[in-house]
Amino acid sequence: MTGRPRKELAFQEQDEENDVELLERPQKQVVTPSIKVPAKMVLKLRAEQSGIKRHGKVVLDGIDDVFDPVTGETRRMRLLRGAKSIWQDEQYNFTKDYVGKNRMSLEFENETCVLNNSPQESLQKQFAILSNANWDNENKAGTKKIYFEIWNPEAISEKALQEDIRLIEAITLAAQQPYEKMKRHAVYLGVSLIDEVSGHEAKETQIRQRYMLKAKADPKKFLQSADKEITDIAYFVKQGIAETKIDTTKQRGHAYWNDGGYICAIPSGEHPQEYLVKFAMLKGEESVMFKTQLKSLYQNS
Numbered sequence: 001m002t003g004r005p006r007k008e009l010a011f012q013e014q015d016e017e018n019d020v021e022l023l024e025r026p027q028k029q030v031v032t033p034s035i036k037v038p039a040k041m042v043l044k045l046r047a048e049q050s051g052i053k054r055h056g057k058v059v060l061d062g063i064d065d066v067f068d069p070v071t072g073e074t075r076r077m078r079l080l081r082g083a084k085s086i087w088q089d090e091q092y093n094f095t096k097d098y099v100g101k102n103r104m105s106l107e108f109e110n111e112t113c114v115l116n117n118s119p120q121e122s123l124q125k126q127f128a129i130l131s132n133a134n135w136d137n138e139n140k141a142g143t144k145k146i147y148f149e150i151w152n153p154e155a156i157s158e159k160a161l162q163e164d165i166r167l168i169e170a171i172t173l174a175a176q177q178p179y180e181k182m183k184r185h186a187v188y189l190g191v192s193l194i195d196e197v198s199g200h201e202a203k204e205t206q207i208r209q210r211y212m213l214k215a216k217a218d219p220k221k222f223l224q225s226a227d228k229e230i231t232d233i234a235y236f237v238k239q240g241i242a243e244t245k246i247d248t249t250k251q252r253g254h255a256y257w258n259d260g261g262y263i264c265a266i267p268s269g270e271h272p273q274e275y276l277v278k279f280a281m282l283k284g285e286e287s288v289m290f291k292t293q294l295k296s297l298y299q300n301s
Helices: 006-024 096-102 119-130 153-176 179-188 204-217 219-225 229-242 272-280 285-298
Strands: 041-045 057-060 063-068 073-078 106-109 112-115 148-151 254-257 262-265
Touching: 041 106, 041 119, 063 119, 106 119, 112 119, 119 148, 153 204, 153 219, 179 204, 179 229, 204 219, 229 272, 229 285, 262 272, 262 285, 272 285
Parallel strands: none
Antiparallel strands: 041 112, 041 148, 057 106, 063 073, 106 112, 254 262
């Protein structure tokens, strides 16, 4: 009769008994509260991040060093069958051999991972929420080859609806914004007011068309910055430099009024025009004075 020696079989049986014993043994009290999870969770791989559409099975390792929102610290998650916590530092009394045999992962079949309501899947759902591979995790760190998202059709529809509404609002505002307000906001958004052929200021229709493109490209930024004081200040600074009322070339790293009055120092590496806008928005006495002078020159122009 052939086969493994009785001694080896005896050790194997003993290991299996130890594993069962450890699986059933009460674990040390878990301190960190469990994350609330839905009864069912569907995860979808994001091909747009990896640049690859994946077919068949994809396995995401069940170990990840992540930000724990409860403690505010970075901790290691480990998916382990029989554990009552996703945190490795709360997984007690497991032998190295048991861990090697009972580690879990997230498995995607044709880009989808469906998690139901078993204790094991509850841990996997908690792991998925905090994973650095969860594209919607605001606290994710590092770069992953594979990302997934937690599939929520209702939330996705709501998000798409809100984005459509924001786009309509941005386009409507771009079409109706008074000309002078539009020019100021356009400059803040990086729109050129110059006609490329003549070299003079472009006509209103040209500027508005460029302004409209900015509204379509980033409706959120467009709406958040519209009718804000900083857009006026950015325009005033640009005009002041263009009309040589503000001189940033007289002395490197410093800005002056054309009558010689000192404005401020410009830090190394900062673009003079962009820094002057930042400087004007500060709360210091010199900044407030600079902003007041800008407004007196251009507020009603």
